[in-house]
Amino acid sequence: xxxxxxxxxxxxxxxxxxxxxxxxxxxxxxxxxxxxxxxxxxxxxxxxxxxxxxxxxxxxxxxxxxxxxxxxxxxxxxxxxxxxxxxxxxxxxxxxxxxxxxxxxxxxxxxxxxxxxxxxxxxxxxxxxxxxxxxxxxxxxxxxxxxxxxxxxxxxxxxxxxxxxxxxxxxxxxxxxxxxxxxxxxxxxxxxxxxxxxxxxxxxxxxxxxxxxxxxxxxxxxxxxxxxxxxxxxxxxxxxxxxxxxxxxxxxxxxxxxxxxxxxxxxxxxxxxxxxxxxxxxxxxxxxxxxxxxxxxxxxxxxxxxxxxxxxxxxxxxxxxxxxxxxxxxxxxxxxxxxxx
Amino acid sequence: xxxxxxxxxxxxxxxxxxxxxxxxxxxxxxxxxxxxxxxxxxxxxxxxxxxxxxxxxxxxxxxxxxxxxxxxxxxxxxxxxxxxxxxxxxxxxxxxxxxxxxxxxxxxxxxxxxxxxxxxxxxxxxxxxxxxxxxxxxxxxxxxxxxxxxxxxxxxxxxxxxxxxxxxxxxxxxxxxxxxxxxxxxxxxxxxxxxxxxxxxxxxxxxxxxxxxxxxxxxxxxxxxxxxxxxxxxxxxxxxxxxxxxxxxxxxxxxxxxxxxxxxxxxxxxxxxxxxxxxxxxxxxxxxxxxxxxxxxxxxxxxxxxxxxxxxxxxxxxxxxxxxxxxxxxxxxxxxxxxxx
Numbered sequence: 001x002x003x004x005x006x007x008x009x010x011x012x013x014x015x016x017x018x019x020x021x022x023x024x025x026x027x028x029x030x031x032x033x034x035x036x037x038x039x040x041x042x043x044x045x046x047x048x049x050x051x052x053x054x055x056x057x058x059x060x061x062x063x064x065x066x067x068x069x070x071x072x073x074x075x076x077x078x079x080x081x082x083x084x085x086x087x088x089x090x091x092x093x094x095x096x097x098x099x100x101x102x103x104x105x106x107x108x109x110x111x112x113x114x115x116x117x118x119x120x121x122x123x124x125x126x127x128x129x130x131x132x133x134x135x136x137x138x139x140x141x142x143x144x145x146x147x148x149x150x151x152x153x154x155x156x157x158x159x160x161x162x163x164x165x166x167x168x169x170x171x172x173x174x175x176x177x178x179x180x181x182x183x184x185x186x187x188x189x190x191x192x193x194x195x196x197x198x199x200x201x202x203x204x205x206x207x208x209x210x211x212x213x214x215x216x217x218x219x220x221x222x223x224x225x226x227x228x229x230x231x232x233x234x235x236x237x238x239x240x241x242x243x244x245x246x247x248x249x250x251x252x253x254x255x256x257x258x259x260x261x262x263x264x265x266x267x268x269x270x271x272x273x274x275x276x277x278x279x280x281x282x283x284x285x286x287x288x289x290x291x292x293x294x295x296x297x298x299x300x301x302x303x304x305x306x307x308x309x310x311x312x313x314x315x316x317x318x319x320x321x322x323x324x325x326x327x328x329x330x331x332x333x334x335x336x337x338x339x340x341x
Numbered sequence: 342x343x344x345x346x347x348x349x350x351x352x353x354x355x356x357x358x359x360x361x362x363x364x365x366x367x368x369x370x371x372x373x374x375x376x377x378x379x380x381x382x383x384x385x386x387x388x389x390x391x392x393x394x395x396x397x398x399x400x401x402x403x404x405x406x407x408x409x410x411x412x413x414x415x416x417x418x419x420x421x422x423x424x425x426x427x428x429x430x431x432x433x434x435x436x437x438x439x440x441x442x443x444x445x446x447x448x449x450x451x452x453x454x455x456x457x458x459x460x461x462x463x464x465x466x467x468x469x470x471x472x473x474x475x476x477x478x479x480x481x482x483x484x485x486x487x488x489x490x491x492x493x494x495x496x497x498x499x500x501x502x503x504x505x506x507x508x509x510x511x512x513x514x515x516x517x518x519x520x521x522x523x524x525x526x527x528x529x530x531x532x533x534x535x536x537x538x539x540x541x542x543x544x545x546x547x548x549x550x551x552x553x554x555x556x557x558x559x560x561x562x563x564x565x566x567x568x569x570x571x572x573x574x575x576x577x578x579x580x581x582x583x584x585x586x587x588x589x590x591x592x593x594x595x596x597x598x599x600x601x602x603x604x605x606x607x608x609x610x611x612x613x614x615x616x617x618x619x620x621x622x623x624x625x626x627x628x629x630x631x632x633x634x635x636x637x638x639x640x641x642x643x644x645x646x647x648x649x650x651x652x653x654x655x656x657x658x659x660x661x662x663x664x665x666x667x668x669x670x671x672x673x674x675x676x677x678x679x680x681x682x
Contacts, residue, residue, distance in 0.1 A: 033395075038583060039500045040426040040568055041394040043492070046387035053382040054374075056438040056487065058474040085381040097397040099440060133399040139480025144440040146397065146487035149382070159380045227381055242379055278615040 008228035021107060022134065025115035031095050031128025042130035050150040052094075055085035061140035066185055068143055070102055070110035073206045075117030076141050080208050081229070083125050084284040086149035087210035088227035090157045090218040093125055093149040102141040107134075114143075124211065141221070152219070161224035161291035162243035168313040169298065171211045171285040174232060174261025178280035180205025191266050195257030204257075208284035214309070217301050218288060225288035231281040233333050236313075237321035239289065246318030252326050254278060255310040275333060289315055347373035362448060363475065366456035370438050372469025383436070383471035391491040393435075396426040398488075407525055410566030411443055411451035411482055414547045419484050421549050421569070424466050425625040427490035428551035431498045431559040434466055439473035439500035443482040448475075466551065468601075493560070502565040503584035503630035507576060509654040510639065511569070512552045514625040516601025519621035521546025532607050538600030545598075549625035555650070558642050559629060566629035572622040574604030574674050578662035580630065593667050596651040597621060609664045616674060630656055 015160045015187045026037060033042045046052060057078065059065055077298050078094070080173055086093050098118070102110065122128055127147070133233070180201035193201065211218075224243055226235045232254065236247035251274070255265065260277050267273040290298055292314070302309035313324075362648045367378060387393060398419065400406050406415045420437070434643065437472050439459070443451065467489070515535055521542035523530050532551075534542065552568070559566055565584055567576045573595065577588035592615070601618050608614040631639055633655070643650035654665075664672045 035499070038579070039430075041430050041432070043497050044395065044570060045494065046393060048389065050387075052385040052387060052393075054385060054471055054489070055382040056440055058440040058442060058471045058476050058485075060476045060478045062441055062479065063476065064343040089382050091382070097395060097487045099397055099399040099483075099487075101401055101483050104584070109630040128397055129535075132397045133485065135399050135401050135404065135483075137401045137481055137483065138403065139476055142440075142442050142476075142478065142483040142485075144399075144474065144483075144485050146438045146440075148395070153386065156382070156384050158376070238379070259471060283560075 021111050026129060029115060029118055029122060029129040031130060033095050034130040042095070042097070044148070047150065049153050051148040051153050053089050053151055053156060054088050056143060056144060056146045057081045057083055057085070058144035060142050068107055071113035072117030072120065073144065074116045076121045076327065077119040077206050077208070078117065078145055079118060080210055081146035081284065082145045083210035084208060084227040084229065086147060087212045087215070088157070088223070088225050089151060090155055090215055091149035091151040092215070093127035095225060096145050096147040097129045097130055099144040100132065101137040103137045103138065104136035107167045108257035109328040125212065126200065132309060136319050137190040155219055155281070157218050157222045157225040158290065159224055159226050159239050160242035161244050162239055163223060163316055164313040164316045164317050165292055166223055166289040167311055168247060168249065168289050168296055168315065169253060169291050170228070170232065170287045170312050171214050171309050172198065172209065172308055173255050173257035173260070174221045174282070174283050175256040175274070175280040176201050176204030177208065178277045179260060179263060181280070181282065185256055189263065193259055193263060197262065200243070200257060200259050201276060204283070208282065210284060210305050211286035213305060213307055214286055217309070218286065219296060220301070221290040221294045221298050222251060222288040223290055225286055228285050228287055229281050231279040232287060233278065233321050233323060235287050239287070240315070240319060240321055243315070244319065245315040247321040248316045249313035249321065251323050251331055253310060253312045255308065271331070275331070279334065294306040296307070366452050367470060370456060370459055370463060370470040372471060373394045374436055375469065375471040378472060383438070385489070387555050388491065390494050390609060392494050392497060394427050394432040394490040394492055394497060396423055396488050397485060398422045398426070399483060399485035401483050408649055411447055412454035413461065413583030414454045415484065416569040418547050418549070420459060420462040420623065423486045423488035424551035425549060425568040425570065426487060426557070428553045429498070429566050429627040430492060431496055431556055431563070432490035432492040433556070433567070434468035434488060435563055436469045436471040437486050437488040438471055439455035440485040441473065442478040442661045444479065447476035465530065466553065494617030497559055498559050498563045498566040498629065499583070500565055500567050500580050501583035503580055503586050503656045504564060505586050505656055505658050506633055507564055507630040507656040508633050508636055508652055509588060509590065509628065509630055509656065510629045511573065511651050511653050512555050513550065513624070513649055514596050514598035514601070515624050516597040516605070516615070516618035517542050517551065518625070519603060519618045520604060522623065523622070525671060529560070530604065534600055534604060541598060541600050549555060549623065551625060552627035554646065554648055555627055558639060558650070559627065560638050561642070562631040562635045563600050563629040564631055566627055569624045569626050569628055570622050572620040573618050573628060574620065575622065576628050580628070581656070581660060581662055584656065585660065586656040588654060588662040589657045590662065590664045592653060592664050592672055594653045596649065612672070616672070620675065631678070
């Protein structure tokens with residue numbers, strides 16, 4: 001981690017020296033590849049027979065996390081959203097580079113908490129800090145992580161690869177992330193959810209679950225996959241666009257969480273409310289396609305692993321993504337992501 | 342490159358769709374590893390027998406580049422500063438991830454120019470865009486690149502590795518970058534430099550030269566190396582700190598550029614002025630150590646390659662970094678970087 005002493009010093013008035021902050025809070029997070037964060041680059045000796053997967057997600061204060069929340073929560077969320085991309089490709093995380101830009105005056109207070117969030121998350125998922133850059137900014141904080149993972153050579157599950165007739169599956173539940181975002185941004189959620197549901201919403205927002213538990217299922221059965229970051233319809237549309245098929249989802253099959261269902265049922269238009277939840281994205285987890293003939297095997301594998309996995313539709317001829325109601329009528333869907341015009 | 346459609350859309354009011362911008366300007370920069378910037382991750386199949394080098398440098402508007410300059414120049418400078426780290430380790434660049442945060446209203450105008458700067462630079466140095474993230478920010482632009490390179494297994498030249506008695510060498514010339522920064526930030530440079538020198542200053546600032554030409558010399562002779570980003574004294578102090586030696590530089594040997602010399606000689610305190618130039622950093626190029634017994638071989642190699650390489654000092658017992666005048670008296674040096682306290 002080259003930490004640009006001179007440049008930072010220009011704008012910083014820290015009681016604790018910026019190098020002390022790095023040395024004290026970030027260096028302990030470094031894996032051997034990070035060379036104690038004291039060289040110009042990290043060094044990775046890739047394992048034979050493995051491909052590397054590389055992803056970048058950036059958070060801007062006030063857009064991707066609430067203003068002023070520079071602590072453990074945002075660090076966990078940032079690292080987890082990156083992990084989610086690696087998980088959706090059937091990969092295993094290795095290490096990451098961190099670019100951290102925050103107001104100099106906030107660093108001494110917040111970097112310890114931010115580092116704590118990284119520490120918790122990297123311990124849980126088995127990856128380490130390899131390097132990065134810390135800069136002062138007179139404006140919104142920007143945090144960016146480039147995460148590197150590995151996957152058996154040729155084993156990356158791409159977005160391209162689905163074929164007509166494939167089943168569409170989704171991991172976990174949908175909807176909590178949108179309500180979690182409402183919660184952390186102090187929007188009113190009406191009716192007031194139960195305490196249990198509130199916890200689920202908040203957890204879904206700050207600590208989304210990358211789908212590593214589905215790694216073997218993806219590796220064995222998936223023809224295409226993506227993580228659920230843009231809303232389920234947009235995410236399947238991305239797969240469709242690259243696979244030259246039409247993703248057809250059954251609206252009633254979408255696995256909304258209990259909390260999200262309770263909320264939606266109490267709204268004036270429950271269908272539209274569920275659409276809003278499903279369009280928000282940020283649920284993470286994974287949506288993937290698999291051959292219809294593997295259906296029972298996929299069901300069995302998920303049951304064996306005690307994983308929630310739901311069959312939500314199938315790939316048909318055509319393009320884009322459509323959602324059908326219980327009578328097979330298409331439900332108008334406002335936003336389907338960039339691939340669907 | 343997952344481009345967060347939804348999130349960007351929240352804050353963006355572009356005439357041209359953000360995906361069109363990416364597709365039109367960034368996708369053509371993508372190497373095969375980037376999967377047309379349409380998957381969740383890039384995929385690299387590392388070559389056998391090679392280590393990977395990973396580095397991150399981030400630029401904040403108003404700190405690392407002048408306010409409002411979002412175009413080709415800043416893109417070139419950003420990519421080149423990252424390339425400089427790979428070059429200093431005797432590596433070869435492969436590809437990079439880009440995190441770009443700029444005001445939404447500026448994107449349509451500036452992204453084409455920014456992409457052009459990337460294109461020029463990646464063509465010159467042989468690397469490609471693999472992915473990244475584009476986000477809108479209501480504040481200073483933040484550009485961050487994580488660059489991945491490769492080096493023969495075990496061939497990375499570390500900062501650690503110098504021994505007592507080693508020579509210290511520096512590539513190229515010093516001083517132009519500081520005067521280039523003064524120039525682009527509209528500070529008065531007095532006396533007015535010649536047109537030729539002005540061009541050299543501006544070029545040094547916007548298009549610093551990564552030391553790839555020195556790759557074989559580094560690989561064959563260097564015991565330790567770092568790129569010159571924090572000022573020569575700070576950079577050798579970093580090597581000292583990890584090598585447990587004392588870098589001893591001969592002030593009169595420092596290879597200031599002709600333009601920098603002309604400027605310094607005309608100042609009221611030429612020694613102090615040269616120190617300022619050398620402390621500013623951003624000269625890039627490489628400083629490295631090599632065995633004294635290799636001195637003639639290093640000289641000969643540089644001459645053969647027609648490269649400017651200067652012997653500027655040697656590693657002695659002790660710690661930190663000192664600079665001696667022509668009578669071997671230590672020159673007081675205000676800033677020596679984080680390793681020297």
